[in-house]
Amino acid sequence: MYNRDMSILYYVSDKLDYENSLGIHYVTLEKKIAKDLFYLGKYTLTLTPPTPNTKCKIMSREDVIAMLDKDRAKFRNKKIALQTPTKNKLHPYYITGFMDGDGSFVVQVFRNRTK
DSSP states (O other), X not given: OEETTSOEEXXXXXXXXXXXXXXXXXXXXXXXXXXXXXXXXXXEOOSOOOOTTOEEOOOOHHHHHHHHHHHHHHHHHSEEESXXXXXXXXXXXXXXXXXXXXXXXXXEEEEOOOO
């Protein structure tokens, strides 16, 4: 597990250990690795070994779990806009959503006001 630009290595383990000990679901893990997507918008999960320029800041499993739990809480409470109306063409409805504290996704549907 690296930071976004893979300049800092935080944690090394096999794939199954990520799910079992860090709480990252295997489907999420597979998707992040296969598509080079960031986990929680902050971390790179990869099977790539570190380069000589990589700073190794290997953390204990407990420290990584604490760091991920803190970032998960921030990520869940961040509002996510799914569709926003444009100035040129207003849709009759638009949808927004956000992750609340217990991990469920809340969707809100609004009707655009006509002029």
